[in-house]
Amino acid sequence: MSVTTLHDPSHREALWELESVFERGDLITVFGRCEVDYEGRAASELGPGDRLLVLKPDGAALVHTDEQRTPVNWQPPGSEHRASVRDGRLRVRSERENPDEMLTVRFAAVHQLSAMAVTGGRDLDVHGSEADLKRRILDHPDLVEAGFEPVETERDSAAGPMDVFGYDAAGRPVVVELKRRRVGPSAASQLARYVAALERELGDDEPVRGVLVAPSVTDRAAELLAEQGFDHASVTPGDSVDGEATPDAPNDSAGPT
Amino acid sequence: MSVTTLHDPSHREALWELESVFERGDLITVFGRCEVDYEGRAASELGPGDRLLVLKPDGAALVHTDEQRTPVNWQPPGSEHRASVRDGRLRVRSERENPDEMLTVRFAAVHQLSAMAVTGGRDLDVHGSEADLKRRILDHPDLVEAGFEPVETERDSAAGPMDVFGYDAAGRPVVVELKRRRVGPSAASQLARYVAALERELGDDEPVRGVLVAPSVTDRAAELLAEQGFDHASVTPGDSVDGEATPDAPNDSAGPT
DNA sequence: TAGTCTATTTCGGGC
DNA sequence: GCCCGAAGTAGACTA
Known part of the structure; x- marks a missing residue:
């Protein structure tokens, strides 16, 4: 099975699942009501709200709201994910060293938790660089x-x-x-x-x-x-021209003073 | 209900769900086997593999593999998401103008599709900037x-x-x-x-x-x-000092030559 | 809208 | 590991 999903799990159930998935190396998504704290190169706090937490097997962690391309909080690859239940909440932490940084997500409620086995290429061909x-x-x-x-x-x-x-x-x-x-x-x-x-x-x-x-x-x-x-x-990276210079002068002045 | 999930939906089922969710303004995650093409400021192609596609109601689109903090492909907020079934595959497109850019994700198989109603704060307090x-x-x-x-x-x-x-x-x-x-x-x-x-x-x-x-x-x-x-x-943004200068000289030379 | 700069930039390549 | 610069940079702010 390539995806396992828990709906509205208890914090205990979510914890068991997370711990077993950390071993397995799957990609994890957690959607729920949470608060987020970050401390490291800078520091930040994020009050309660529903967000999507993505935990990658390479140690990356992303906290996404319903807006923006950039996660509202994150941890780069190389971090270590850990989970626990504290004060009646599911706490997911992602920590790394050099620099010392910690991301803490505290879930008051988990609406959905999924684990996905990811396979296949991730090498992109880019043109125009x-x-x-x-x-x-x-x-x-x-x-x-x-x-x-x-x-x-x-x-x-x-x-x-x-x-x-x-x-x-x-x-x-x-x-x-x-x-x-x-x-x-x-x-x-x-x-x-x-x-x-x-x-x-x-x-x-x-x-x-x-x-x-x-x-x-x-x-x-x-x-x-x-x-x-x-x-x-x-000049642009991808002009289709192949042979000589462009119709108009390629440079707009003759040389140095 | 705050989350709706389809497991291994047919492309038709996935399409119906996507179209209704685009109206509703939920956050969408699609996990499945896909290829990705991008054309705009640059261009790129990504071969087959399992990835997580996140579609946000503000028009942002993210394609994530199991590695990196940065999505392997994306579309910034303000884009428009559309879905269709073409050549027996579920095709999700996200397009924007200025600059003209298009992201195309073609799913050979959808393992899971979820729609999540997101509420709550997204304003972050950051310190150390x-x-x-x-x-x-x-x-x-x-x-x-x-x-x-x-x-x-x-x-x-x-x-x-x-x-x-x-x-x-x-x-x-x-x-x-x-x-x-x-x-x-x-x-x-x-x-x-x-x-x-x-x-x-x-x-x-x-x-x-x-x-x-x-x-x-x-x-x-x-x-x-x-x-x-x-x-x-x-000087660092967050040194705890409050009063005068730091113990050692705050600047390391006296002035200009 | 375009210009300018910051960013927990992230990322890759070299040394 | 640090240094250096590119990036589909993104995002904020101002004129």
Whole structure:
């Protein structure tokens, strides 16, 4: 049987079931009236209400209300689930170390408790990520700008690893930062950080260029880029183009000041 | 009745139930063997396996495997759920606009379908956030450094809003960036961005200081801060201290170069 | 609605 | 284990 369900179990019945399921390694859902407390990196309290508690065999715990994609409370994988009956309530705790965190759910009433044997794939194929954009840029460097030659990806610097490092048609070093979607000021900062680090590394006599590759850029980010003499190439991870550059100029300015 | 459950329903039965529950506004869980497709900001495919689908009345949809805190696929609130039977399978779709996104879950078999009437609070009290840290700094500005005087929070600049703006004991303008936890290079960048914007705004004759307030800082971030002459004050959102500064010096250097 | 930033971010990859 | 950055980030808040 792939699913076992208890309806309106007593706290004792729920406890027995939970303990046996913890052994078995099934996915558990508990729906009932509860209060929730969390203490760890932060702390929180949640007053009484009906919620759905999901306990995963990998240690993850999720408390969901009827709203939002994000659980109202949770515990990440690697936590340990335990159950008990205290003060006439079913108490489910999920605890982990490093950081020390504890989630406590106290059920005044359990409406339903289910255990499900989960099998099958969980590996997702995703398209349109920054990794796809990077592949695209390496296959068609002209999308960054005519004559761009990529040399290294994830090149390390004192400020962290830069997405793509290469040289422009004039032989000047270029740092390329890739973003799969429209970017704001932080992407301009990030690029500036890598460019500055590389300039310190190469010496002040060697000016380093910065190019932000992203579908689009907010006004403020555009100003910040312009202020620092950086360029922007408008490219999306999944444009269907295969051969040369896009109809209009791939980058919107010619080079550094 | 607060929970209705169908075990191993036929696709037709599952469909009828889903349609009536969509009207009612209950929280739905469907456990069964399914494939999942997503297309929108990105795209993904997930092969056959047993998963838990959660459909919320606010339009959120979650597909969970037996691992991870994050759903393997999802749809944010505001989406519209629809169900049908196609090619002998129960198909649940969740669609939204802006951005245009569609999640499709095709069930080869439904092991369990439950509908739950959710009531009660969903407002969480959280402690230890950056907002708490800000309150703490405004109450005890000496935690930033002796003589610091906060003037404005969320002060806007060409690079975005700075957490706290004020003046040091010598009357120099100070930008303070707050982080509730240990920070890396990006926080140093962020601070640099605000400081540079403010210097442009005030004129180059007026040097602007930058202070990062956070529990701790990675080595690399510390180097980046030092390079720009910024300071770091070690403060956590929830330190129990109430009166003066902490025993050891609240900030670790005297001022700008 | 778009821009900007926080988050108990989570997650993965490298060292 | 820590560091670093991406994510279909989500969610909150403001203009």
